[in-house]
Amino acid sequence: MTGMNTIARDPKGYYAILGLAPGADSGAIKSAYRSRVKKVHPDRNASKRAREEFQRVIEAYGVLKDVVRRAEYDTFGQESTHDDDEVVAGAPIACGGCGALTAQPRYVVYHWVRSFLVWAKTGTVEGIFCRVCADRAAVRASTATWAWGWWSLPGLLLAPLALVHNLLGGSKPRHENARLLIRQGRAFLGRGELELARSLALQAGRFARQPDDCARVEDLLHATRDVSDTRRLKTRWRLGGGVFLAQALPLLALPVTIGVFALIAAKPWDQPVATAAAPIAMLPARSGEIRHVAVDNLKVRMAPLAGAPVLTLLDRFTTVEVTADPADPEWVKVRTPSGIDGFVETRSLYAGSGGRFKAQWCAENRGAPPSAGEILTRRVSGDHRLLVHNEGRRDGVVKLKTMAGNTVTAFYVPATYHIGIGGIPEGVYRIEFATGSRYSRGCGIFIEEMQTSVLPVTLTFKYLSAGTIRSLTHIAEISLSPASDDPVQPQPLPADRFAADD
Structure with a gap:
């Protein structure tokens, strides 16, 4: 059954001759063409079969590289043989996503980014879509970028650009969309649906910049001149709606997230006390404060006396908690990480936990x-x-x-x-x-x-x-x-x- 479906979607074998599955994107088509044409080019292979295959590759690529002709081939199983200047009453091209006919098709390109630690790969989700399927394609590309685009240095630059590009509606190439809408308008004109044909002509006019495209738009408008412009279709391609918000809110939250991580990394609440050339001023300890050991093998004594029995030794950067306000400013009572309560000299403790200071010392x-x-x-x-x-x-x-x-x-x-x-x-x-x-x-x-x-x-x-x-x-x-x-x-x-x- 799979083979039959493939043949039905590729009746002339254009995708097969390039080694692709039906529906491949333009990037894959271009890459496959370059690889295939090198193997069967007559300058490298003089056999008759190679020359015939070379012609088939050229023919297939001529159809599949063209957005409108490829859409006709994917929809009807054959590409149009007419010139763009001819008026053809064919069937309208369907949406490449859901297969439904639409009076407002667009050829849209969305971007995605995938990171691999030291480099990033970019790609596109593209096609001729109705508005609903275009929104789905945008979300698909943006979700992939959110999940995989950030994990490399190039990705940190490319991922936001791709997300903003998709948020703003992706790329809608002018020439391709003008040709698509003109072709769609002619199809509806041939079916006698003049209002749709005129609306498509007006939409095509917004994309047309080349003289030939502008002339074809004028011809289509002339053919539908009896239809009032007040009855035109309302465009569905303006920004807004739930899909726009779904993509915009994470982008708006991104600066806040970066700020939070920067604050956590900086730890302004745990900065060491800056000192000048003057002697260091020792602040008195207070009950409940967190301090860390600033010397090696600090002796924790049973009483606030230099000759008191030693309970344990603490390494430099060990974090301790002050358990009582000191009666003597030279000594302070602390609790060690192992739960031992004893007395140490106040001058051997610095403010803050030892983790950050140890990391700095280890790096130095x-x-x-x-x-x-x-x-x-x-x-x-x-x-x-x-x-x-x-x-x-x-x-x-x-x-x-x-x-x-x-x-x-x-x-x-x-x-x-x-x-x-x-x-x-x-x-x-x-x-x-x-x-x-x-x-x-x-x-x-x-x-x-x-x-x-x-x-x-x-x-x-x-x-x-x-x-x-x-x-x-x-x-x-x-x-x-x-x-x-x-x-x-x-x-x-x-x-x-x-x-x-x-």
Whole structure:
């Protein structure tokens, strides 16, 4: 049944000779023609069959590249053989979307954009439509652009242009629409529907700019001169309606959305206090304030005294909460993230949470990018080896940790690399890893897109006997991005656990 439908829609095989399905757009037709004509051109292929096929390709392209002739071919199964100057009483061309006859057809082109991270692809939804089908085509193109157009730098420029273009009604090429409306008017004139014919002539006059088109409009108006212009059809192609609002409202909301994201990124409520050459003025802490540790290994003491017992140590940038108004300005009572209440020196705390300040410090102390397979940490050495596959798009840092959570070795595996690591000691290890971009040596983390994971298996390295010859053909392997059908899939891991012993 599918073959029969294709033949019915392509009786002369014009689409088939170009290798296209019926209804292909103009871009696909042009591309297919260029590819096909190169293969069968007589300068490259002198056979009789090639010459015949070349003529067929030229004939097919001559019909399909022309908007009006292609519409006639798609509607009636044959293209018009008449010249535009002849008056032909054929059947009206139907809407390419719903197939209904319309007295107000338009050839309209809408644009869409699809992004692929570093580049963007553009295309069109085009055809001869009634107003309802044109609105649907506009929404289809705009929805595709909203969903896929923004995810690249070119897309950030091209997507808004396409959306505004579609919002304003798309492109309606003048010459093609003038010819279409003149042809439609002649068809209704041949059927004796003079009011429709005159209305189409008046609509065509708005598009006609070439002398030939203007002359044909005058001929059609002369043929319908007995019809009063007061009885013309009211145009349905003005902007407005629900479809216009559906496309306009997201565009109006776009600046607001960008502003909100910019505000979140800037975090004006969490800016560090600017200082001049004068000494830093320490503001007294207040109960309920959020502050962060500004020194390494800050001691949390049991009492506000320098010699009081130490409850715990806090790393730099740890966020704490002030739990009471201080009686002594030199000391402040805080609660640590683990829930321990104790006293620290006021001068060791800065205002705000530590996340933003840590990110800034890590970026400033990023250091040189690690090399492929570089050992970042090695606390114990041995004779075993491990092969690591990183087939993802982001760099990785792999840590072998003991069951107690202590890192034995950590190494760097760039994206798409397969790295062999030696010097692993005997033992049983958990495999934790982080992926991301812009690795910071100062913090031991990725500054951007960091994700941390743990493999739900352990690796065991041991000697079978003292005299066993160690074979290099049996090396343990792990993958940071296993196939979906692999039973060993990475599990999410909190970032603080990954860096717990750094």
